[in-house]
């Protein structure tokens with residue numbers, strides 16, 4: 083069992099967490115092309131190595147940003163989404 | 168050397184000195200008519216059909232590890248076509264039909280055993296969904312039967328119908344079954360080699376050669392290799408190649424785990440899936456119980472699984488078959504699977520001209536190997552879709568014509 087850090091509750095078992103999405107996408111403007119909208123909805127980097135993702139800690143229902151390595155599964159750290167740039 | 172009862176018998180009389188390596192270990196050439204990246208089942212099948220059906224034999228398969236060492240050698244070998252949408256039925260049933268003749272086609276026993284598969288239904292409401300599934304399959308021309316609780320008990324006496332999730336019946340596909348995963352890779356490899364194709368193992372693609380906006384070859388750990396056309400079938404590493412080629416994919420890589428127990432006397436003669444647990448199991452010809460379940464829900468390239476999913480899958484097996492609870496686990500492992508938003512594969516142009524894709528099979532691409540190879544070969548040889556691969560083009564994510572088998576056919580992810 084791996085433990086992840088919730089910025090609000092501290093280290094908790096992995097089963098309490100839910101992967102939401104990759105961080106860093108910006109919603110395109112309303113009259114963008116179909117391709118841009120599809121890219122926003124579906125396309126992902128899915129990087130091997132360093133990744134920056136949005137996760138949910140289900141018990142407290144807060145979303146936050148987690149930085150980790152998708153090949154070694156090492157976690158670098160978590161930061162609250164609120165107040166993030 | 169052709170494999171036959173006679174050659175085996177003759178070999179037996181002459182001390183088995185007639186065996187030869189099943190394929191060559193050629194050095195890379197500077198240029199090929201076609202290159203296939205990835206020496207898993209899909210890549211090898213692609214090269215085979217390029218040579219066999221399209222007469223293109225100046226072909227190389229480029230594999231960074233060993234042939235069949237990716238998901239093809241790690242999967243639980245279930246072959247079935249119990250999907251919902253007509254597009255999927257056409258695709259997966261083409262694969263099952265090709266599997267039916269594959270041992271003869273390749274002169275290699277792939278041990279395809281059509282022992283049947285039960286997808287259990289756990290409630291009255293699920294029985295209604297099962298009936299809907301069955302009708303959809305029949306409309307698509309795929310065999311299926313609805314089994315009552317009594318029929319399930321008769322067919323699979325060891326299955327516990329009154330566990331944590333009671334079993335009310337289920338959908339039965341009689342033509343479904345299992346195959347020998349390594350034999351599929353090795354059989355295609357040997358047959359492809361015999362058609363003159365170079366199988367380059369221990370060769371990693373590290374970049375694409377792009378000239379005038381077109382892919383004209385690959386950079387590899389053994390030098391640059393030029394090609395008229397390139398195909399990629401690298402499963403969980405599809406996004407890594409996309410990064411190298413500058414195109415985008417809607418794929419997330421996850422670990423999927425599988426398990427095998429010590430060998431037992433024959434006790435289970437079909438494949439059983441209990442969707443409420445996500446656990447499915449079959450017994451291999453060696454006697455081991457081969458089982459697996461749902462994905463680890465953490466995007467991963469780690470090729471090893473997480474503990475909570477192990478526990479869930481094993482608990483599911485023990486609930487389905489209490490008599491298996493004391494059986495010892497022999498091995499367990501993980502593979503990195505390429506999951507798309509609609510749980511359907513991607514077959515088609517990549518966005519980089521000259522490069523075609525076969526990926527996104529997720530947890531279920533072993534069953535599709537002959538069809539995936541057939542269709543990618545068609546694309547590479549003709550530059551155009553076969554009618555069966557057309558709906559699986561990347562453009563479905565732009566047009567919105569998704570083929571959502573995740574929702575329709577109870578795919579466990």
Ligand SMILES: Cc1cc2nc3c(=O)[nH]c(=O)nc-3n(C[C@H](O)[C@H](O)[C@H](O)COP(=O)(O)OP(=O)(O)OC[C@H]3O[C@@H](n4cnc5c(N)ncnc54)[C@H](O)[C@@H]3O)c2cc1C
Nearest residue numbers: 205207208209231237238239242243245372502532533534
């Ligand atoms: C545990 C588990 C159980 C499964 N169970 C089933 C099942 O019961 N039924 C079913 O139908 N499917 C199942 N699957 C899915 C199935 O295994 C895959 O969909 C299928 O094997 C994919 O075949 P492939 O040839 O596309 O990929 P792979 O067999 O993974 O081959 C891809 C190859 O590409 C190579 N490669 C990657 N990057 C590069 C590079 N840069 N250069 C050169 N080579 C590269 C890799 O080394 C690899 O050998 C399962 C998968 C797993 C992990």
Ligand SMILES: [Zn+2]
Nearest residue numbers: 088091139142
């Ligand atoms: Zn929390």
